[in-house]
């Protein structure tokens with residue numbers, strides 16, 4: 596790239612940098628979008644760049660495939676009920692090992708290598724997340740899967756104020772029992788985004804966004820008004836793993852977050868494209 600073009604690119608980013616400087620952005624990075632190492636590096640670079648220009652970024656990560664791999668290695672079967680992993684006491688130990696021990700530390704190490712200042716945390720640290728056992732109307736048993744009922748974002752806020760990138764795993768301590776709970780990472784990201792009154796909430800996944808027809812990549816819905824989500828669900832357009840993501844975005848917007856986005860973590864630098872250009876990516880909820 597010519598130096599003049601390079602300078603022009605930076606100048607064009609200026610209004611966007613001014614818009615987000617000092618504001619909080621919560622990014623949820625899903626396990627399926629983490630599998631390709633080159634793409635992972637692009638996400639890491641985006642986060643470090645945002646941090647360097649004064650944007651407060653919190654990275655909440657999943658790691659479903661990492662958990663499943665670990666369970667397979669130790670020969671333990673795992674099953675999902677309504678998109679949530681059935682988590683018995685032994686599985687919970689492996690969930691904690693994979694998320695807090697492996698995925699969290701790998702991301703922290705990559706952020707540090709890329710020049711960022713990152714701190715790895717889980718919801719157990721400083722009681723960031725307190726949860727109760729997850730329930731549904733059918734009283735299904737999900738084991739140690741939790742619903743977050745209390746968030747203490749003060750440590751995360753302090754780290755942001757000091758210029759760190761908090762990297763958060765979706766584990767919570769029990770509100771009424773001395774146990775750890777496995778939390779769906781989309782939900783954990785939504786809760787911390789609301790508690791921090793984030794400016795923007797981004798869910799990175801392995802599809803281009805919400806599509807009218809999953810088989811047709813041309814059918815991406817670029818924006819959805821939250822009041823229209825119910826009819827999309829009734830029409831069966833939103834299903835499977837997309838249901839909790841959409842619900843998290845709806846709740847985040849209803850709780851005052853300006854915009855929430857579901858976008859493709861497989862597009863290199865999709866975070867920067869969304870934040871620092873007029874070209875929106877994925878599906879934006881408003």
Ligand SMILES: Nc1ncnc2c1ncn2[C@@H]1O[C@H](COP(=O)(O)OP(=O)(O)O)[C@@H](O)[C@H]1O
Pocket residue numbers: 625626627628657659799800801802804805806807808809832833834835836837838
């Ligand atoms: N309308 C839709 N548009 C896009 N994806 C959809 C839709 N309905 C269901 N899905 C499914 O949701 C999946 C994304 O959820 P999930 O696999 O849980 O992601 P992650 O691992 O990033 O949390 C997609 O791969 C797709 O199969």
Ligand SMILES: CC(=O)N[C@@H](CCC(=O)OP(=O)(O)O)C(=O)O
Pocket residue numbers: 624625626627656657658659660662678679680690740741765777778779780781
């Ligand atoms: C309760 C529940 O299902 N928890 C998830 C936590 C990790 C996660 O959400 O990871 P992704 O974002 O990569 O899907 C699990 O055990 O797989």
